[in-house]
Amino acid sequence: MAMPAFAERSDRDQPIQFSADKSEAINYDTKVATLSGNVIITQGTMTIRADRVVLKQNPDNTLSATAYGKPVSFRQKRDGSGEYVEGYALRAEYDGQKEVLELFDQALLKQGIDEIRSNYIYYNSATETFRAEGRPDSTLPHGSTPSSEERVHGTFQPKGKDGESKLPSPKPAAPLKPDTKLESR
Secondary structure (H helix, E strand, C coil): CECCCCECHHHHHCCCEEECCEEEEEECCCCEEEEEEEEEEEECCEEEEEEEEEEEECCCCCEEEEEEEEEEEEEEEECCCCCEEEEEEEEEEEECCCCEEEEEEEEEEEECCEEEEEEEEEEECCCCEEEEECCCCCCCCCCCCCCHHHCCEEECCCECCCCCECCCCCCCCCCCCCCCCCCCC
16 A cells, blocks of 8 residues: 655754763764653754664655654654655654554554554655554553554545645634733733
């Protein structure tokens, strides 16, 4: 199955920036870091948010990372489009050199209003393809009752002849008005 979504090509030319509550290890010579607590990593339009991340800057300046969270979130702008690809899972492995994102356990991959859910999703932005597998959740304690997430679930929204979504556009929110009845202290 294909979801068209080339990653933003200029991202690899941007610096890798990271912040976290704690650094377990950072090596500027090898460009490897282990971070924990509210970790945020950005490179261009790509953002990874997680509880714990081991990240590496590859020789071609791309990022590779293994992230853990409840959930991990991944977001990257599509090249030449205003649309983003988003991924969520309890564990994610991203290989910037191969342009591959793997999502493990309670995984969700979204592009616009289309989505796929499973316990394992493999997404390759270079080839515009993904693969989802119904698997047991590896984070469940042994002997636990498996959930319906062992199956693959997805939604592709209908498109019109022009390729645009056939769903009605949401109505704009009413502008907020100040409350004139509040008294100042």
